[in-house]
Amino acid sequence: MRKRALKLYVRIPNFESDVLAWRKKIYDAIVKVQQRSPVKYDQNDKLEVEICLYLVPYKLTTLDLDNRAKDHFRCASRFYA
Numbered sequence: 001m002r003k004r005a006l007k008l009y010v011r012i013p014n015f016e017s018d019v020l021a022w023r024k025k026i027y028d029a030i031v032k033v034q035q036r037s038p039v040k041y042d043q044n045d046k047l048e049v050e051i052c053l054y055l056v057p058y059k060l061t062t063l064d065l066d067n068r069a070k071d072h073f074r075c076a077s078r079f080y081a
Contacts, residue, residue, distance in 0.1 A: 008039050012072065019071065026075040049073065 010033045016022040041047075051072050053065065 005037075005039050006041070006045065008033060008037060015068065023071055023075050026072065030075065 008030075010030050012029055013022065013025040016025075049072070051069055053068065
Protein backbone atom coordinates (compact mmCIF):
# COMPACT_ATOMS: atom_id res chain seq x y z
CA MET A 1 0.00 0.00 0.00
CA ARG A 2 1.33 3.42 -0.95
CA LYS A 3 2.10 5.96 1.78
CA ARG A 4 -0.27 8.88 1.75
CA ALA A 5 1.08 12.34 1.08
CA LEU A 6 1.60 14.38 4.23
CA LYS A 7 3.90 17.22 3.19
CA LEU A 8 2.44 20.63 2.59
CA TYR A 9 4.62 23.46 1.28
CA VAL A 10 3.35 26.99 1.91
CA ARG A 11 5.00 30.25 0.93
CA ILE A 12 4.08 32.64 3.71
CA PRO A 13 3.55 36.37 3.17
CA ASN A 14 6.18 38.89 4.20
CA PHE A 15 6.08 40.22 7.74
CA GLU A 16 3.82 43.18 8.42
CA SER A 17 3.81 45.49 11.41
CA ASP A 18 0.12 44.68 11.97
CA VAL A 19 0.75 41.23 13.45
CA LEU A 20 -2.90 40.16 13.55
CA ALA A 21 -3.40 40.97 9.87
CA TRP A 22 -0.14 39.18 9.07
CA ARG A 23 -1.20 36.06 11.01
CA LYS A 24 -4.50 36.05 9.09
CA LYS A 25 -2.59 36.17 5.80
CA ILE A 26 -0.43 33.24 6.93
CA TYR A 27 -3.55 31.27 7.86
CA ASP A 28 -5.19 32.15 4.52
CA ALA A 29 -2.05 31.01 2.65
CA ILE A 30 -2.13 27.66 4.49
CA VAL A 31 -5.82 27.18 3.73
CA LYS A 32 -5.36 28.09 0.05
CA VAL A 33 -2.58 25.51 -0.42
CA GLN A 34 -4.46 22.88 1.60
CA GLN A 35 -7.60 23.23 -0.51
CA ARG A 36 -5.65 22.60 -3.74
CA SER A 37 -3.67 19.72 -2.26
CA PRO A 38 -4.54 16.05 -1.84
CA VAL A 39 -2.90 16.20 1.60
CA LYS A 40 -5.32 15.49 4.43
CA TYR A 41 -4.48 15.16 8.10
CA ASP A 42 -6.01 12.87 10.71
CA GLN A 43 -6.24 13.58 14.43
CA ASN A 44 -3.50 11.02 15.13
CA ASP A 45 -0.98 12.44 12.65
CA LYS A 46 2.13 14.00 14.13
CA LEU A 47 2.99 17.41 12.75
CA GLU A 48 6.53 18.44 11.91
CA VAL A 49 7.04 22.07 10.93
CA GLU A 50 10.06 23.50 9.17
CA ILE A 51 10.28 27.27 8.84
CA CYS A 52 12.80 28.95 6.57
CA LEU A 53 13.02 32.73 6.91
CA TYR A 54 14.77 34.66 4.16
CA LEU A 55 15.95 37.90 5.71
CA VAL A 56 18.12 40.70 4.45
CA PRO A 57 20.94 41.55 6.89
CA TYR A 58 19.28 44.54 8.57
CA LYS A 59 16.17 42.47 9.36
CA LEU A 60 18.29 40.09 11.44
CA THR A 61 18.80 42.83 14.01
CA THR A 62 15.34 44.43 13.89
CA LEU A 63 13.03 41.40 14.00
CA ASP A 64 12.48 39.20 17.02
CA LEU A 65 12.87 35.84 15.26
CA ASP A 66 11.57 33.87 18.24
CA ASN A 67 8.27 35.76 18.12
CA ARG A 68 8.03 35.36 14.33
CA ALA A 69 8.38 31.57 14.73
CA LYS A 70 5.69 31.62 17.44
CA ASP A 71 3.39 33.53 15.06
CA HIS A 72 3.81 30.77 12.47
CA PHE A 73 3.01 28.06 14.99
CA ARG A 74 -0.08 29.92 16.21
CA CYS A 75 -1.39 30.14 12.65
CA ALA A 76 -0.64 26.48 11.95
CA SER A 77 -2.26 25.31 15.19
CA ARG A 78 -5.39 27.31 14.36
CA PHE A 79 -5.45 25.64 10.95
CA TYR A 80 -4.94 22.10 12.22
CA ALA A 81 -7.19 22.42 15.28
